[in-house]
Amino acid sequence: MPLLTVTGLSKRFGGLDAVADIDMHVDEGELVALIGPNGAGKTTLFNLLTGVTPPTSGTITLDVAGQSVSLIGKPPYQVAKMGLARTFQNIRLFARLTVRENIQAAMTHRYTENFFAQILRLPAYYRKEQLVATWTDALLTAFDLTDVADLDADNLPYGTQRRVEIARAVATQPKIIFLDEPAAGMNPEETAALTALIRRLRSEFHLTVVLIEHDMSLVMNLAERIYVLEHGKLIATGTPAAIQQDEAVIAAYLGGGVHA
């Protein structure tokens, strides 16, 4: 059974079919890319998958220990708890919180203890606090953020903010991480570093990765499978090699003017 299964997913805004009748699946450990011209509905699809916007129709199910669990109607915080994390096209860090606090905020739901245990500093509090501290330090090291850990997140350079955002998503301990245009606005060196980082998400953190990206070299280099979206509909799916040869994709996307 695939990790994530989507059938007949549609979202209608007024008279516009932002996303129409999408069938897709993501297997455990896969690295899947979602591409398509601007306005094709990629971010809307991410919003549907993470519970930000409710779909008009269709199903989304997640495999939780062999059981398929529907994500429809679940508020975003529950979807996040079930193991779907994401980053945003325009970075949305918790400004005025430090990098460390940004990461710890994302662990709140994993390590909740009684408020009184926190206030009274009961032993349970220290055990969990120790776990949080260890896991935070591990993430700071893994994402090369140790030096900036105690700086406010909104004062960091762009590329670093991206890393913080990805680290924050990983801190929720997801099964699947959705990256919305992670390479947007990056120079070639930063993109190369990001590519390596995304590979590590899978190898070190055992995450399944779904990414939206316009940088075709990054997509073709990373993705094992690609979904192509145009005008809210899936027009092709397959390996990078197959997608590059696909008539419909060339006509709709590459032929229709390449979007940077």
Next chain:
Amino acid sequence: MQTFLQQVINGLSLGSIYALLALGYTMVYGIIKLINFAHGDIYMIGAFWGYYVINTYHVDFFVALLSSMVVTAGLGMLIEFLAYRPLRHSPRITALITAIGVSYFLENGMSFLFGANTRDFPQAVAQRNYQVAGITVSNIQVLILVTAVILMVGLQLIVQKTKMGTAMRAVAVDPEAAALVGIDPNHVISFTFGLGSALAGAGGVLIGLYYNSIDPLMGMTPGIKAFVAAVVGGIGSIPGAAIGGFLIGLLETGVQAIGLSAYKDAAVYVVLIVILVILPSGLLGKNVKEKV
């Protein structure tokens, strides 16, 4: 000079009560961008609860204070749940008008149930005056100031050092992103109302002790002044609200001291106008551009 110092002492006592109230305004505003106009009435309920438990059960001041904080915290969370949560995705003006409605409901509900007359707050702590270098300081003034400062330090620790505090700050910056990292915004908002209301309840008991009289409409003017204090300090800023509260308290006693008692409320509103004109984001407020 002595008169001046005397007024500073009086101003700090009054100001610490405004500060406790202003913290509730600023926290709720910081997290859901709502001016909770019912906040002053929570303070009134806190005072009435103190009146009730001291008279009926003859508890001491600290039991009255703590039980009042628990009761008002519960009430604040209940009000949020019943009145504001259903309006979470409504325009801000809807929630604002609802807050005014809740305020009237509490004021008139209390008048209806218990009568609108003013009553004497029981003297849970016998007043003693001390003369220090020609200045009169009462033990109640010291108690108010110390209690308020302890509560404010406690609040700062909760907001800065606990996970719930981190979650509160995260939700204040970006509720949607916070939800997407697994923080339940409703839980955090409820907690914020509880925390702010507990401080208001504490303020209610303290003012009862200080002024000795309470009535169902006692929350109106202090509520608005505390709101001014929150704006002066920079709405959304916790240290700002504390500073704003003390400033308003000092201003009010100062205006009274120079013989303009009749204008003490007007002076506070003049400050509001001046601040809104020359420093709209307040003393410590961040000038945040509206997100589109």
